[in-house]
Amino acid sequence: MNQSFEHYLKESEKAFEGWDFSYITSNGRMQDSPISWDYTDLIQKAIKNSTSLLDMGTGGGEYLSSLSDLPSFTCATEGYEPNVQIAKNRLEPLGIKVFQVIDDNSLPFENDTFDLIINRHEAYSPKEIMRILKPGGVFITQQVGGENDKEFNEWFNVPESEYRYWNLEYALKECDEVGLSIQMAHEDKVYTSFQDVGAIIYYLKAIPWQIPDFSVENYKDQLHKVHQLITENGPFKSTCHRFIITAIKNK
DSSP: OOOOHHHHHHHTTSOOOTTOOHHHHTTSSEEEOOOSSOHHHHHHHHHTTOSEEEEESOTTSHHHHHOSSOOSEEEEEEOSHHHHHHHHHHHGGGTOEEEEOSOTTSOSSOTTOEEEEEEESOOOOHHHHHHHEEEEEEEEEEEEOTTTTHHHHHHTTOOOOTTTTOSHHHHHHHHHHHTOEEEEEEEEEEEEEESSHHHHHHHHHHOTTTSTTOOTTTTHHHHHHHHHHHHHHOOEEEEEEEEEEEEEOOO
16 A cells, blocks of 8 residues: 655654564565576575585675584674674574675685585675585575666666676676686576655665665655556656676696
């Protein structure tokens, strides 16, 4: 049920914590249309053959803690300082050590440490992946492509994302340059549906790289127009650009 614009502005004061969008996804206010692979299924199958695991960009540890049969040696990294303690509180009681990482080009692990590295929507250095993977180790990453949510940039009249170049072709070239052997690669462009302007505000506050100066105050007029658009025509839809790569470090 649509609420008033003022209701959504008041709601926008709610803080985002960890990397958990359930506040707007569990009730269908933000919905991604299906993509052609199941990231979790791929990860769970790979875990069966792994004795050591690294989760890059764990957020608040929400996703990693939801996986089953984790190897006894499992680690996680996180770059966003407010999330680090949240992740530690969630993961360290499970025996998972959390490392704060500032520089993707300098990870705090020895050579040949992990036989499985997973990465969901986190930046990475292919050279570092190659260094810390064991021979025969597997790297699985699902990435957000550079055309993701481009409609927001258009709607709010701000420059397109500086990462617009980021796509499957570019990422595969980087992997090839360091010697990672590609086993599987797919790319999808579907859409994300927002049922109300409150969900849009909550979402954009959580991803400041999309519209760096985003705030309700800066974009109140445009947000009111989005509210009217949704009220009259239904959900606001933006591009959901995803790609996935599974790569192996040859023995």
